[in-house]
Amino acid sequence: MGQRIGYARVSTDDQNLDLQLDGLHKAGITDDHLYSDTASGKDAERKELAACLKALREGDTLVVWRLDRLGRSLPDLVRIVGELEQKGVSFESLTEKIETGSAAGKLVFHVFAALAEFERNLIRERTQAGLAAARARGRSGGRKPKLDTQQIKEIMRLMSDPSIPVSTIAKRYQVSRTTIYKVAPVRRPEPKRQP
Template sequence: MRIGYARVSTEDQTTDLQLDALKAAGCHPIFQDTISGASRKRAGLEQALATIKPGGRLVVWKLDRLGRDFRDLNDIADELHARGAHFISLTEGIDTSSPVGEVIFRLLSVFADFERGVIIERTRAGLRAARARGVRLGRRPKLTPEQVAEASAMLAGKASAEEVAQQFGVDRSTVYRLKSRRISDITFRDEEPASQML
């Protein structure tokens, strides 16, 4: 029995390609998740693991659909082994029912974990370099300095947070932050610090 598992990280992505490949590989049923692979709580995967029987195969389109790090992949492989079941990755051609397939799976898991670690470290290094150059990071500010001044005047004139939020097309939480901070603490669209803008 082949049980399929498909996963995407966000609602904007689609599992169509994975589902086509899993169906062509004879998988039934197929379980799905829309969640980051870094999350340990994946309802679809838990259902797939609960459904699989001894001698069965858990099939994925690609190794990274099953997990994001070496420990996670190993835990899943160990659970399958304890159930007398095996794992197949279609893209990498892995089938852990054979000794060679098991070794290849473990090696690719290590390399996948290493690659992810390198990407994370490069990202962190890039962020540190950007901060050192004075680049402002984070979400794009929602209000310009002029809008902050106008919103502050409205609040001072007893306008409600809801009215101000509606006026500028922002969430009430943005207005509440404006109420609780001095204008000099507000992040503007410009790259210069707010204290230099006043």
């Protein structure tokens, strides 16, 4: 029989791990089999989680106090548990009473995986429907252009005059020099050098 290894995480230094650690200790996890991070699940690198996942061997069980302590999102959680399953590692969440070592626990987790896939498909469909609706109204995706057609014509005229610095044109239209070069890629005559 494998080892039971615990993982705990809090998002900020203001929060503390006591509640999670107490729950993990009650579940039989000893301090030498505990990993914990103080990091935002969304942004920060979770070094202790990486070490924990690396330490797990076939037959072991990863135990967390609550599902949201492990995954950044439902798809992330499903991905991690799927990787554990491939390694022959069971997963247990104490609060939700999910344990993938049993047939019932596996079933519950497969329902979560289906929900995660459903959520991804819904987001994709909504995005595509929104873009289609915008196109039907004559709008395309992306940012509104910084310059209108009239301004671009004026810039092209100004760019053909080598005595006007590009920085002056950019300042006048409140855009960067790069934007000026993009809309008016005409070559300016080189100023004549004095001998």
